[in-house]
Amino acid sequence: MSEQYHSKVDENVAKFGFHITYVMEDENGPSFCYSTGLYKSYNIPEVFLSGLPQSLSFTLVTDYANKFKETVLETNKKINSFSEDFDFPVYFIEVEKENLKDYDYASQRFYGNGNYKCVQLIYPDTNNKFPNEPDYLYDQEILGKLMQ
Structure with a gap:
């Protein structure tokens, strides 16, 4: 990531309280998205999600920030009305920083050696099945421990 991008991250955290990074799908895996600055600005965990389109990802991260x-x-714990914009249940799982080392480069740079927490937003497929249920249809990369 370039110094220009890092400056934009710092600027957005100062101005809005957080920054959102989105990485497109490639041959190594599905798209993913994460926040930077929420832990510093609001003392809530950063949020990571994967496998969703950019506009939906940005909306969910913003809704997460505003709600929590x-x-x-x-x-x-399943949350049935997390976002006013989208009517589907989600839940959040804790993610160890070590599991994010290949993903959240902007947050790693932002926090340096400082500590921060992160959760992953887990969402259902169109049949309301979650990744830990039989016949789940989506390609969602899971970085934390799923509830059983």
Whole structure:
């Protein structure tokens, strides 16, 4: 990532409280998206998600920030009305920083040696099945431990 991109991350965190990075799908895996700055700005975990289009990913990260900077985030619990824009259940799982080392480069640079937390947004397929259920249809890369 370039110095220009890092400057944009810092600028967005200062201006909006967070920055969103989106990486397109390639031969190595599905697309993914993550926040930088939420932990510093609002003391809520950064959020990671994979396998969704950019516009939906940006909306979900923004909705996450707006909701949980004022509400306690509970992990490993299904949330039925997380986003006003999209009506599907989600849940959040904790992700160890070590599992993000190949993904969240902007956050790693932003926090340096400092500590930060991250969760992954887990979403259902069009049949309302989650990745830990039989016949799940999507290519969602899971970096944390799924609830059983």
